[in-house]
Amino acid sequence: MEKSASTLIFICIFLSTLFLFRCIKKQKRKSMHKAKLPPGSMGWPCIGETLQMYSMDPNKFFATKQKRYGEIFKTHILGCPCVMLASPEATKFVLVTHAHLFKPTYPKSKEKLIGPSALFFHQGDYHSSLRKLIQSSLSPNPNTMQKLVPDIETLAISALESWAAAGTVINTYHEMKKFVFDVGFLAIFGRLDDSYREKLKESYHIVDAGYNSFPTNIPGTAYQKALLARKRLSQILRQIICERKEKKILQKDLLGDLLNFQNEKGQNLTEDQISDNIIGVLFAAQDTTASVLTWILKYLHDNQNILEAVKAEQKAIYDANDGYKRPLTWAQIRNMPLTHRVILESLRMASIISFAFREAVVDVEYKGYLIPKGWKVMPLFRNIHHNPELFPGPQNFDPSRFEAAPKAYTFIPFGKGVHACPGNELAKLEMLILIHHLVTNFRWEVVGSQKGIQYGPFPVPQHGLPARFVKEQVNP
Structure with a gap:
């Protein structure tokens, strides 16, 4: 009898809980149904507003939309319906507090060239553990600093001297890409055999050239050439991996960390996973860091009073090291406050990563608006960085604004969250090292028009900032 009563009570509780759950779910659906899409225009069928965006400065396109519709608006670009968000609160919502409702998304054409196992195509345990490993491997600290700095200094001095020795006008952005690529190689492979280095460079540059081209398999096109070069990259990386395994080479670099990685089940990464993540790191670092360095040179060139102050800060370090007789130390690099603020202000002004690209995995309601499942969601970093209420006089290059830490989620140059x-x-380390050697021993002159921005896809000064570099004799 007692057993029957207990069973009956259990059934009643279960049915009550089920009923309550359905009521909540129904109410949630009703609430979501009441939510409306954000204001905005979807443009023409199929093409949406893509042509409008590319017919003008994309930054002006987004700024005009925000001025008309507010900090939440909809549009249709790059073949996708999108919701744009231009506030620090929205950025926190999408990238941090409710990140599980949005997944990173990239065109399949780009995923093929980088590799499907690359870190930024994933979520969950694989992404989390791999991100920790890569961040740990690429984060300078006092223990690894003195080993890394002299090699980066050598690369920086070599690059600067080659630009000056040329005696001609160079494309600053293209030369910065070469320098950043060499630093990336150093962080990934350590000291790599020259034959491997040249083969990797050759194939990688073909992939890079086709990355933003129209995706087609038609023979002879940039994209098809990039696909073939990507296969060659995998083959070369497999050879390097096999050689390390056979010779039991132990090097403290990213490749070594990837080879030693084991997940919770004790499983190692496959060669394809290692290759995809190496190529992913190269892609993620090269264009963005090179773009920032190019803008730094332009902003310093255009603001001579700030340049002179940076020179004074770096000259004191130069003198302390008897010129270049001793390498920079961790303490010196960590004590370049003005130069560091110049980098931060350059990141804000240029906003190389103008937005994050996410996709709603379920219907989401935010501030009374519906973000439908499958729609792209784009927090607009540049709009936030250029909001006069957050950064007064946003078009003025003013490193002093970073003397105090900016408010949370108002400065997002490297993204936020997982x-x-x-x-x-x-990236900051190589910028600081290059700037040190640039301002203490070289001067540069920008040639031609100093206005205009080009996108490829990241913003860089017009024509890659043509400039002429001259080596100077520093007074003792």
Whole structure:
């Protein structure tokens, strides 16, 4: 009898809970149904507003939309319906507090060239554990710094001297890409055999050239050439991996960390997973860091008073090291406050990563608006960085604005949350080292028009900032 009563009570509780759950679910659906799409225009069928965006400065396109519709608006670009969000609160919502409702998304054409196992195509345990490993490997610290800095210094001095020795006008952005690529190689492979280095460079540059081209398999096109070069990259990387395994080479670099990685089940990464992540790191680092360095040179060139102050800061370090007789130390690099603020202000002004690209995995309601499942969601970093209420006089280059830390989620140069750039500290390191050697021993002159921005896809000064570099004799 007692058993029957207990069973009956259990059934009643179960049915009550089920009924309550359905009521909540029904109410949630009703609430979601009441939510409306954000204001905005979807443009023409199929093409949406893509042509409008590319017929003008994309930044002006988004700024005009925000001025008309507010900080939440809809549009249709690149073949996708999108919801744009231009506030720090929305950025926090999408990238941090409710990140599980949005997944990173990339065109399949780009995924093929980088590799499907690359870090930024994933979520969950694989992404989390791999991101920690890559961030740890690429984050300079006092223990690894003195080993890394002299080699980066050598690369920086070599690059600067080659630009000056040329005696001609160079494309600053293209030359910065070469320097950043060499630093990336150093962080990934350590000291790599020259034959491997040249083969990897050759194939990688073909992939890079086809990355933003129209995706087609028609023979002879840039994209088809890139696909073939990507296969060659995998083959070369497999050879390097096999050689390390056979010779039991132990090197403290990213490749070594990837080879030693084991998940919770004790499984190692496959060669394809290692290759995809190496290529992913190269892609993530090269264009973005090279773009920032190019803008830094332009902003310093255009603001001579700030340049002179940076020179004074770096000259004190130069003198302390008896010129270049001793390499920079961790303490010196960590004590370049003005130069560091110049980098931060350059990141804000240029906003190389103008937005994050996410996709709603379920219907989401935000501030009374519906973000339908499958729609792209784009927090607009540049709009936030250029909001005069957050950064007064946003068009003025003013490093002093970073003397105090900016408010949370108002400064997002490397993204936020679990998908923030894991190599941002290495990027800052190579910027600081290059700037040190640039301003203490060289001068540069920008040639031609100093206005205009080009996109490829990241913003860079017009024509890659043509400039002439001259080596100077520093007074003792």
